[in-house]
Amino acid sequence: MKPISETRQKINRVQQAKHLVRATQSLDEVYVLLNQLSSDVLDMYPHIACRSMCNTCCKGNSMPTVSAAEWERVHQYLLQYYTEDQRKALIDRTREMYNPRKALYWAVHDTIQQDPTPEKLAAFAEILPQLMETQCPMLVDEKCSVYLSRPAKCRAHGTFLFVLPPHVQFHACESEIEKMETFLQEQGSRQVVMPVWNDFEVKINSDFNPPEAISTILPIWLLSHIQNGELRPDTVLTPNFEHFRLQDL
Numbered sequence: 387m388k389p390i391s392e393t394r395q396k397i398n399r400v401q402q403a404k405h406l407v408r409a410t411q412s413l414d415e416v417y418v419l420l421n422q423l424s425s426d427v428l429d430m431y432p433h434i435a436c437r438s439m440c441n442t443c444c445k446g447n448s449m450p451t452v453s454a455a456e457w458e459r460v461h462q463y464l465l466q467y468y469t470e471d472q473r474k475a476l477i478d479r480t481r482e483m484y485n486p487r488k489a490l491y492w493a494v495h496d497t498i499q500q501d502p503t504p505e506k507l508a509a510f511a512e513i514l515p516q517l518m519e520t521q522c523p524m525l526v527d528e529k530c531s532v533y534l535s536r537p538a539k540c541r542a543h544g545t546f547l548f549v550l551p552p553h554v555q556f557h558a559c560e561s562e563i564e565k566m567e568t569f570l571q572e573q574g575s576r577q578v579v580m581p582v583w584n585d586f587e588v589k590i591n592s593d594f595n596p597p598e599a600i601s602t603i604l605p606i607w608l609l610s611h612i613q614n615g616e617l618r619p620d621t622v623l624t625p626n627f628e629h630f631r632l633q634d635l
């Protein structure tokens with residue numbers, strides 16, 4: 387029998403992403419699958435620029451939404467691999483960005499909790515441009531300092547689709563969306579082979595988090611894990627976020 391070509395294998399894998407992610411047993415398996423699918427898509431669409439260590443998604447208004455179980459990975463990574471000085475610097479730079487804009491950060495937090503509707507998208511469109519001067523607190527010297535534990539959404543940038551009924555969008559920055567639109571025009575059809583982020587979000591939230599856990603942005607997760615000016619040693623998957631609302635860091 388003729389072996390299936392490598393390209394065909396990649397296409398099959400991407401087309402079966404929904405089933406593959408459903409079969410995963412752990413967050414680690416989801417991350418491995420995300421990395422593999424992202425690499426498959428990059429191979430199929432060489433014009434996508436996300437391969438070039440781009441960190442633009444880590445800056446400005448593109449803040450990853452992070453589930454409790456994913457925050458636990460990041461938190462434990464910070465405790466294990468950051469030095470005490472690095473943790474202090476992390477808290478200092480988060481404070482610098484957060485304190486003058488805390489109402490905006492909480493507006494993002496509240497909007498994340500809304501059902502996926504066009505109104506939610508409109509709310510984000512109003513708030514996020516006001517956060518252009520910020521960046522992810524994990525970005526250090528232009529690199530992700532928690533790369534091996536980075537959340538799922540960071541792994542999906544540029545190579546996934548995102549469904550917000552009735553629309554299907556590219557999960558990418560504006561310049562990549564424009565490039566993909568040009569590619570589709572040249573291709574003469576709107577057919578793309580890309581996994582859908584929503585399937586991964588559903589899996590992560592339903593299988594690897596306590597039912598009452600919510601997702602939020604990294605600065606708010608950090609805020610909820612700082613005690614007496616230091617990172618607390620245990621991860622709280624369901625913190626009382628209201629306790630921290632509008633407090634200075």
Ligand code: SF4
Pocket residue numbers: 435436440441442443543544557558559560562
């Ligand atoms: S989506 Fe855009 S900003 Fe994000 S990694 Fe890809 S090229 Fe960079």
Ligand code: SF4
Pocket residue numbers: 443444450522523524525529530531532533536537540
């Ligand atoms: S966790 Fe890392 S990859 Fe994700 S936004 Fe922050 S710096 Fe970027």
